[in-house]
Amino acid sequence: MVLMRSVRRLSARFGLAGAFAFFVFTTPAAVLAQTAASQTDAPPGADLAATEPQTPIAIAIQNAMPADLPTGLQQYYEHRVFAPVWFDQTGVKEDAHLAIAAMAGANEHALNPNNYGPLELAQQTETAKTPEEWARFDLELSRQFLRYATHLSSGRVQPNKINKALNLFPDRPEPKSFFENAEQAVDFSAFLDSLPPQSDNYARLKRRLAQYREKAEAGGFTSVPDGDVLKPGMTDARIPFLRERLIEEDIQIASNHSGDIYDGDLVEAVKTFQDHHGLATDGVIGKNTLARLNVPIQDKLIQMELNMERRRWMRDDLGDFYVFVNLADQNLKVVRDGKTVHTTRVVVGKPYHATPVFSDQLEYVEINPFWNVPYSIATKEYLPKLKQNPSALSSKKIRVFQDDSEIAPTRVAWNSYSGGNFPFRLRQDPGDGNALGRIKFMFPNEFNIYIHDTPSKSLFSRAERAYSHGCIRASNPFALADILLADNNSTAGHWEQIRDSGKRTVIKPRVPVEVHLTYLTAWMNKDGSTHFRKDIYDRDDVLLKALRRAMTDNL
Incomplete structure (x- = not known):
């Protein structure tokens, strides 16, 4: 009864959403004593793992096995001769x-x-009397516990099934081995603790989610009234609201700033807020910054919950040496032995050329690369220009090939071709004007995505940098090469010397480097700062809808 009362109390207060303490509950001996006449002194669970399988409870479990029970779970029960778990x-x-x-x-x-029915399961421990009722309890608890463990360890939804651009395939627990491991666990509490992702990133976001929920219960965020653009040095009656709002976001304001003047530490606090939200850190409170300040706390809770789901899709161990690109953040970092050793801004795909999510391994770095123009770009962007002027691409040093033989573009009847019958390959020579810049980082994949330099540097200064056809353009790529090829016995400036020689050169890293392209719109850093990013690809919305559809789905 203690557990039942506790579950009901939590259900009423939090909708089964609060922290759940351990409450012992028992099953009366009189209830457990119901069995066959030859076993009147034994409860339903007695001798169930013995060589004699025909105890009433074992028969009841065997007869109650639902047809849609996961195959591995059925096998687990069969292996234990239908003894209760x-x-x-x-x-x-x-x-x-x-x-x-x-x-x-x-x-x-x-x-x-509520997806796992703990209230109903607790209730069954009080009401079950017959072997059949106990059998249904045992099977239902096994089914729900498997569902819970699967959702907790690898996510409620399978990413590639809700969005083909999410090429992640998290390992879901195999039922038979999962229950065998649970049974063999010396400390079941420790086994439960091992189910969620074991990464610090997940633990930090989980902790931050709890803190923001407390803020929501306390009333949420202060609204900053609308008004004119607010620049440093200006006086505005909204300053007290702004100050309170920043404090609610756990952003420290160094001095006891008061009054209506927007200056000093308050400006620096706004810049911190802007940095945490992927905005231009200019201290100016314009339309975008004001909109982010007034995002309801419930929206931020949802955003954190969605990103906890994404963390469950990811491996706990991303490798000893890896590149991590957050497409929503449009930043790249290199991590070695658990420490971030390099960061840089990147340009990612436009929303209609969204960069996919996947992991791979760096195979080689190419200095002074050719650019083999993708078929879609060749037919959609360059073919119309060639139809107007066969020499249109000469200034870009783009050459035309067919069956590995170069063809003079002026000798091709371009009006005879379209996207459906284009037999040519376009290739741009190495050089300063090459679309890939002077270096590219290759991890060959089915999406033809890679990291590369670019002759267009101006985009890196923008707060939002989704402008490519899908590949990732890196700022200062030769600094990135120095980091990724540090084990290739190169000296400072070595890769730039090769660049300046104009010689096309391929280098393979001597140490494995993993590459992870991810999409995270909320996270918490080691320094305690909480970051939120604009959902540039609308993937938060897609995931939210998928999770709502999955509310009643079975495994």
Whole structure:
């Protein structure tokens, strides 16, 4: 009864959303004692793992096995001769208590406890009397615990099924081995703790989500009234609202700023807010900054919950040496032995050329590369120009090939071709005007995506940098080469010397470097700062809809 009351209390207060303490509950001996006449002194769980499988509870479990029970879970029960998993001759096991408690507290991990029925399961421990009722309890707890563990460890939805641009395939628990591992666990509480992602990034965001939920319960964020653009040095009656709003975001204001003048530490605090939201850090409160200041706290809660789901898709260990590109943030970092050793701005795909999410390994770096013009660009952008002027691409040093033989563009009847019958390959020579710049970082993949230099440097100064056809343009790429090829015994300026020679050169890294293209719109850094980014590809909306559809789906 203690557990039942506690579950009901949490359900009423939080909708099963709060932290769930461990409450012991028991099953009366009289209830457990119901079995065959030859076993009147034994409860339903007695001798269930013995060589004799025909105990009433074993028969009941075998008969109650639902047709849609996951195959591996069926096999697990068959392997144990249909002995119950969650209770024995002494009553309901402590593992069952802990499993139900964990599912009731699932909201800590941005999962909905009501999807796993902890209230109903707790109730069954009080009402079950017959072997058939206990069999249904045992099977249902196994099914729900598997669903909970799957959602917690690898996500509620499979990313590639909701968006083909998300090429992530997280490992979902195999039921039979999962339950065998659970059964063999010396400490079941530790086993439960091992289910969610074991990365610091996940733990930090989980902690921040809890803190923001407390803020929401306390009333949420202060609204900053609309008004004219606010620049440093100006006087404005909205300053007290602004100051309060920044404090609510846990941004420190160094001095006890007061009054209506927008200056000093308050300007620096706004710049910090802008940095945390991917805005231009100019201290000017214009339309975009004001809009971000007034995002409701509930929207930020949802954004954090969605990104906890994304973290569940990711591997805990991203490698000893890796490149990490957050497409929503439009930044790249290199991590080695757990430390960030390089960061740089990047330009990513336009919304209608959205860069996909996937992981791969750096295979080689090419200095002074050719640019083999993608077929879509060749037919959609360059073919119309060639139809107007066969020499249109000569100034760009783009040459025409067919079957590996170069063809003079003036000898081609371009009006005879379209996107459906274009037999040519366009290739741009190396040089300063090459679309790939002077260096590219290749991790060959089915999407033809890679990281490269660019002759167009101005875009890196913008706060939002989604302008490419899908590939990733890196600012200061030769500094990136120095980091990624540091084990190739190169001296300072070596790669620039090759660049200046004009010689096309391919270098393979001597140490494996993993490349992870990700999409995260909310995260918490080690320094405690919480970051939110604009959903440039509308992937938050797609994920939110998918999660809502999945609310009632089975595994």
